[in-house]
Amino acid sequence: MANMEFMKQFSAFLHQKGFVWGPSPEIYGGLAGFYTYGPLGKLLKNHVESAIREVFHKNEFWEVECPTVMQRIVWEASGHLGGFTDPLIKCTKCKGDFRVDVLIGDAIGNDIPVGKMSDVELLKLIDEKDIKCPNCKSPLERKILKHNLMMKTTIGTDVEAYNRPETATTTYLPFPNYVNYFREKLPFAVFQIGKAYRNEISPRQHILRMREFTQAEGQIFLFPGQKNEFEKYEKTKNKKLPLWPHKSWSMNKPLEEISLKDAVESGMLKNKAYAWSLHLAYELFTNMGIPKDRLRLRQHDPDEKAFYADDAWDLEVKLNSFGWFECCGIHDRTDYDLKQHEKFSGEKLQARDANNVVMTPHILEIAFGTDRPTYALLDIFYEYKEKEDGKSKFNIPYKLSPVKVAIFPLMKKDGLAEKAEEVHEMLAKHFQCKYDEAGSIGRRYLREDEAGTAFCVTIDYDSLNKEDSTLADVTIRDRDSAKQARVRITELVDTIGKLIKEEIKIKDLVKGE
């Protein structure tokens, strides 16, 4: 359940400070499940996406960008056209639409596993518990509809097509091109970061569950025989992961830090390539800046797992707003997808292994997104303060700060603003900067603390008045300690670079400390 008190403050903070606005478009009343990233939110989301690219590139995944709209047959093959539905119930009077599992959860709590119940059982439960329309309290229709989650459109004058409900399917389709690009040398790996669309019935949970969202996924194509002959595993096998297998969590046992090697040898993880994929997911999320004590890897319940998946674990992040929350799934999708698209397209989707045997590769998938990690960083590093205790603050690690340096002239007169603009121009070549000359310095500091800005640089009379301009200096103020130090303008780029990387601390610059 959501921490409603926290959510209320938090979403107001995100809106007010220019992180996330919505539901969008606000001037037209908003459409549920659509949000806008404001200037600070977009910078943060870009950092998240850069961190993802960094890890994927390092691990030899190659990025692709596939269309977000594809014709009907693609989604027949993928199974989304038939199976990608949510149960929907309508009010007899106000005609409101409700997602049945959410409706029941809101009315009587989440103890009953409604996900596994039939329509008849669901209707019986609604009856027994006397659940009414949450809007107008009228009775609900005695019929459960299947609401398809895809957004349908038309291409040309008559080609039925859909906004993609996931990026992964579109990533699989250029398979013959990959085989050519990688010169038939498996395993090979690609990734995609892009929009996907799900017409959820009544999305809530802010940017954690949107109708339009940004997915990111890495896909490893390999032969089944390569799952236990996986070169990259060898360098990683002694690393530990916070693993929570089904047999532990279902018996209320705590999670353990287990090395990949121990997990593979004990049979907890099925093979080396899959173990390495779990580690990659963990590396992706730690590189995005999510603290390790907020991460765990939880194995799916056998009932929870997609029918085609050979094994499935989720990476979960502990949020202040919603507790442990699924942010990434690692799936062994076997040869299911390529076989389906081979069947529907009539094109062979195979490759030749080292023994010259032509066969369909398997796919290991690390599937996540960039909205949830962005939300998680905001949720985790946002520090709420009651008015009497000071201002709320955004304690994001410096290297992820949306704005790295804010530049202030002490006053607008005597050439201070001109000097400040000069310093701004110099710093803006190296860091994301912001120039601000409005209000007292104290107020400007507060604004930047709320924005998560790492450092503030103030230009004062000593920044101008030296006879030798190489001695001119400014005040740097550190967000976390609120400490200040004087630094020469000539050394500013270098010093700020080191401060952001945390190679030095502000106290190292303060004389006498």
Added chain:
Amino acid sequence: MANMEFMKQFSAFLHQKGFVWGPSPEIYGGLAGFYTYGPLGKLLKNHVESAIREVFHKNEFWEVECPTVMQRIVWEASGHLGGFTDPLIKCTKCKGDFRVDVLIGDAIGNDIPVGKMSDVELLKLIDEKDIKCPNCKSPLERKILKHNLMMKTTIGTDVEAYNRPETATTTYLPFPNYVNYFREKLPFAVFQIGKAYRNEISPRQHILRMREFTQAEGQIFLFPGQKNEFEKYEKTKNKKLPLWPHKSWSMNKPLEEISLKDAVESGMLKNKAYAWSLHLAYELFTNMGIPKDRLRLRQHDPDEKAFYADDAWDLEVKLNSFGWFECCGIHDRTDYDLKQHEKFSGEKLQARDANNVVMTPHILEIAFGTDRPTYALLDIFYEYKEKEDGKSKFNIPYKLSPVKVAIFPLMKKDGLAEKAEEVHEMLAKHFQCKYDEAGSIGRRYLREDEAGTAFCVTIDYDSLNKEDSTLADVTIRDRDSAKQARVRITELVDTIGKLIKEEIKIKDLVKGE
């Protein structure tokens, strides 16, 4: 007209090398106007987008990310629902759909200005010139339809909505949030990079005209009185631009390099803010790597201009495939958009100027995309060679190379591959790298020349055998000169960094030169 011979080689090259694949999804026969960026194309497109962000950030534009799907009323207000159509004609027999202006252009050339003709006139021309269905040669229907270019969909169970036909409208809607974020201090500027969708009738021209494409646009919000009191103009006013006003090109006069100041003072450009916006467009495209002699700014014909635009110029890029091609439009959109959305939403979209007068700001727009510049870089720097003259090559400037460094072990034995992987790991922390151990070194060089890879590093026995490992060295090979030099592994990161930035040249490293 397209250079068809060039296009044929070029698109085969883009496909074969992993730059662009399509129309996508190829295994299902492809859908016209949808393409996939393969690994090298996506890296290049990412460079283009980084170069755009760099220029916008430097000029204090703040990025936002708005939804790509919005409800009907937004597109009523923007004018897209009524007016965003192409003339379509159907074949009486095969039912093929044709865009009337393209059909006529293909049949009789582009000398007749069909864009300005009425439906009656168009039908008469088709009659007179006896234009038939290009597919089956049957007569065309005697009726011209208005084909709306928007992709319609449904949100929830019954909200009519559309994939956005442009990003700009979605950028305007959070206006009240901008006023709050920028604390009512105008001018302020935002930008957006994201997908837009146009259901073109029969798109051709590869990724220059897609049904799904990536737009990029910067929007400056300012009061009319600020158009000639525009601070940023002062620093730029002596810079020269290749300007081609309507009165020059319509009289076949050549373009001239004119300073912003001269253009403003002579009345060629209407005001300082608009002049600065033209310069920003030019800066964006040169920063993306488009050579200056391939750029010009051409003023719209008064008839060509959108009805709401006060002035409009296009930035055009000279392509090998299609000649001068529009890649960016700079428009003074006045207060048209904010007034429209104010009218349709009922929300006030105004701000307070320095004299406390509440009014609707104007908007200056720099509207372009990232597919066309990516295409332009490929088109301009692709060098075709007949088979007997050697291999085709991609001569992209090093700083834009999709892959910066390819790492090769001379052979797979004697620990060379292991050493090469070690070097790869080291370099991959700093540069986009690729590891390749297949085929002769010569073949591997050729592959990288075609991919535009800046440098190749070969690990041989001297990379291993030194008694002092700090003396171990490798061969670096430069793409453009094909020259090679020996560099110590300990100095590799630093040396490659300088080579990419062109601070040094490979010949500076060759002993005795």
